[in-house]
Structures are given as C-alpha cells and as structure tokens.
Amino acid sequence: MRLEPNPFSGKKRAPYPQHRRSPTPPTLAPKVPPDPSFPYFIHPHTDVITSDPHNNVTDHIFEKIGYNLHKRPDHPLGIIKSVIESYFDEKYGQDTFTSYDSLYPVVSTYANFDSVLVPPDHVSRSQNDTYYVDEDTVLRCHTSAHQLEMLKDGARKFLVTGDVYRRDSIDATHFPVFHQMEGFRVFEQAEWEEAGKDSVDLAAEELKDCLEGLAKHLFGDVEMRWVDAYFPFTEPSFELEIFFKGEWLEVLGCGVTEMKILEEAGLQDKRAWAFGLGLERLAMVLFDIPDIRLFWSDDKRFSKQFKEGMFKAGGVDMQKFKPYSKFPPCLKDVSFWLPKEGDSFTENNLCEVVRDVAGSLVEEVKLIDEFENKKKGLTSNCYRIVYRSMERSLTDDEINSLQEQVRSDMVSKLGVELR
Ligand code: PHE
Numbered sequence: 001m002r003l004e005p006n007p008f009s010g011k012k013r014a015p016y017p018q019h020r021r022s023p024t025p026p027t028l029a030p031k032v033p034p035d036p037s038f039p040y041f042i043h044p045h046t047d048v049i050t051s052d053p054h055n056n057v058t059d060h061i062f063e064k065i066g067y068n069l070h071k072r073p074d075h076p077l078g079i080i081k082s083v084i085e086s087y088f089d090e091k092y093g094q095d096t097f098t099s100y101d102s103l104y105p106v107v108s109t110y111a112n113f114d115s116v117l118v119p120p121d122h123v124s125r126s127q128n129d130t131y132y133v134d135e136d137t138v139l140r141c142h143t144s145a146h147q148l149e150m151l152k153d154g155a156r157k158f159l160v161t162g163d164v165y166r167r168d169s170i171d172a173t174h175f176p177v178f179h180q181m182e183g184f185r186v187f188e189q190a191e192w193e194e195a196g197k198d199s200v201d202l203a204a205e206e207l208k209d210c211l212e213g214l215a216k217h218l219f220g221d222v223e224m225r226w227v228d229a230y231f232p233f234t235e236p237s238f239e240l241e242i243f244f245k246g247e248w249l250e251v252l253g254c255g256v257t258e259m260k261i262l263e264e265a266g267l268q269d270k271r272a273w274a275f276g277l278g279l280e281r282l283a284m285v286l287f288d289i290p291d292i293r294l295f296w297s298d299d300k301r302f303s304k305q306f307k308e309g310m311f312k313a314g315g316v317d318m319q320k321f322k323p324y325s326k327f328p329p330c331l332k333d334v335s336f337w338l339p340k341e342g343d344s345f346t347e348n349n350l351c352e353v354v355r356d357v358a359g360s361l362v363e364e365v366k367l368i369d370e371f372e373n374k375k376k377g378l379t380s381n382c383y384r385i386v387y388r389s390m391e392r393s394l395t396d397d398e399i400n401s402l403q404e405q406v407r408s409d410m411v412s413k414l415g416v417e418l419r
Helices: 076-092 143-152 189-194 199-219 259-264 279-287 292-296 347-361 396-414
Strands: 098-100 106-108 132-134 137-139 157-165 177-187 224-231 234-244 247-257 271-278 330-337 362-373 378-387
Touching: 076 157, 076 177, 076 199, 076 279, 137 157, 143 157, 143 177, 143 259, 143 271, 177 189, 177 199, 177 279, 189 199, 199 224, 199 234, 199 247, 199 271, 199 279, 224 247, 247 259, 247 279, 259 271, 271 279, 279 292, 330 396, 347 362, 347 378, 347 396, 378 396
Parallel strands: 098 157
Antiparallel strands: 106 137, 132 137, 157 177, 177 271, 224 234, 234 247, 247 271, 330 378, 362 378
8 A cells, every 4th residue: 555645744755756847836925923813713604716816626625625524423434533532532531632523624824834833845835735725725734733723722632633635646545635633632741740751751652652552452463663754843753654464554643742832822831742643544454445535435335334333443353344346447548748838737736637527537647658859858748547436337438528628628727738
C-alpha cells in the first residue's frame, strides 16, 4: 500500500516525484495573528464555490462536504472513530478526553496554517495542494487546524475528528477527501514535577505510551517502530509505523507541541502533545478494504458488511471485508505536449480536471510515458486514465463522451496541446 504523501512531514518534504512540475508558488501572504473576533468557524451558509480568483473548489469536492462518513455508526470510518474514542475512555477514564466530530471543514488560512506555525512558503499552502474558497479561506487540509481554537475555548484533552481535503493524485489509496482524528493533551506543571521529569520528556514518553497502546488495541500484537519526523507544530516529532502484511506502514504523526502555540492560547506554563491519524488508512488495513472509493459507495454489498460494534480488539477474528466482483475497467490514454510556459499543467491539476468530469468513475490517473523533443523544446506526456464503476458496467459511449470532455478541458484549462 502506497504511503500517504504527507506534506507536513519533513521526511517527505518533496511530496511529488521529479517529473511533476513544481507546484504553483504560494502567492498568499501569511495572515498576522488575528484580533479576537477573527472567525475560526465559517458558517455553513458561506458559499464554498465562488467566483473569487483564488477559488479552486470543484463541484465534485463541494458535494462531499456534509457527508460526515465519520459520524455514521455503521460505516467503517464511524466504527474506527468510536473504537479509538473508547480506547481513550478505557485508558484515561470516561470522558477525560472530549470528542468533537462536527467542526465545519471550511476554515481560515490562519487556522489551517498560521495558527500551527506552517511557514509562509510551505508547499501545503499552494493552490496546487489545497482547496481555496478565497484568499483567506480553505477547506481544512488537516484537523490540526482546530488545535488553537480548541485551546482558546478551554479544551485541555480532546479528540477532533473530521473530513479533510487535499488536492492529490488519484489511485486506490488516494482520494481528495479523507478523514483524520487529532488528539491533544495538555500537561500541568505539577504533573512533570510529581514525576520528577523534564516536561518535554514526560510529554514525549506519555505520548508514545498512549499511541503504542492504541496501535496494540487496533492491530493486536504487531511489530512497531518510531521514526523521527518533522512537523512545523511539534518538536520533537515522530511517526509511528507498524509492520503489517510484510511492509512498514506509517499510521500516524505526532509530537510535543511547539510552545508558541501554547503561548498563543495563554498556556505558557504548560506542556502538550498532539497526534494526527488518517481513518481511511486504518480502516483499509483493519477491514481489508482494497479501494478508498468504496468508503463513498452507496452499494449495499459494501454497506451491509459493516455494523457498529463489529470491531474486535486487535482485529482478532474480526469479519473482514469480502470483495464482491469488480466491474471491468476501461482504459483511455491521452498524449499531449506540456505548455511551454507557466505551470498550469501539474498532475494534481490534471486529476482535478478528470475528477470533475468523471467523479468517482475514475479509478486511477497515471503517467505512462514521458519524453522530450529537444528540437521543438517541448515535453510530451502520456497519461492513462482508468475508468471503473464500483456499482455497474460502463458503456463505451458513456466513457468516450467523458474522455472527450476530459480532453477538451485539458486544452482549455491546462493549456496542453493534444497529440
Ligand atoms: N497534521 C499532521 C498531518 O496532517 C499530523 C499531526 C498532527 C502531526 C499533530 C503532529 C501532531 O500530517
């Protein structure tokens, strides 16, 4: 299973392979810390698709807002969420950690980036990576966007689960909307004094103990390892990997919270840890779900296989997902010259065009050939688009007309020259 290219993790600073053009450079100035009335929540009636020049939200993405798969008790994501919440109840006592799962996904750039110290030139701020509603407003790309507002609201131990949005390539494990859970715990001075420990050491040790326990709870007696990582909002930072079916799988990022964030919340005399994990990743592994699009499927053959309470600790003897027969894929290749100038063509932009035309009928978009014509000074790419429905057979006519639309949008929106 391919690892999530995590734009926040320093280990994979360059999330895109070399052949892809560099993302649009960020043109957006960072916001200065807001006055207290600066809105953290943007109310649901705010238009998400607007004519603002920064707006890059497509209909396909807009339709996903409000689905709240993580709030459905019989959905695999809802099941994993409540399993993790009950782990925290068991470990720390009922309701010690407060759970939030209804925070609106449209947030300010301040909340999404500045409040968690994401630098002004960080790749995640680019319009190639993030969905912008307008210059100051985005679809959150991680649940860390809520850390500071929760602290300012007085929360000290909390879990925040929600849908997050990232412009990304398309394949079986990547979808532009997925779900994360954030955990946050604040320590009082008395706690590290009582333990006779340095505050950072106490927080880091307790964090690792908590998350190793969670991994055992979910995966049973697995081999796991800690990998040093980098996040702008934590220091030290770690990633937890587990050895599952022959490979090391990154399951979460975490670390000891940067004091600057606590200071901003008036908690300069405290310490804290934070973690963030992807629910799809965990659910795919635990239930053996082969394709991330299945989470969005209405097909009864999918939904009837999941029931609240079906999870057994350690995944032992748990009912796995039984794949039903797949409908045949339909492959279409498109060859084109990249525009000579500008960066209107990126793989993410191409995926967005394809997704906007074909929605969840597109299974994969992959580069299969690339060459340079030195004389012409042009680069040619050939991409293969795999169309497949999870629910039915697709007709040739239907696919041909989708592909025609994709081709013409590639010319008008991405400035490529078809070959
Ligand atoms: N927000 C990070 C991500 O999306 C995960 C994270 C959360 C890491 C909290 C450290 C602390 O990749």
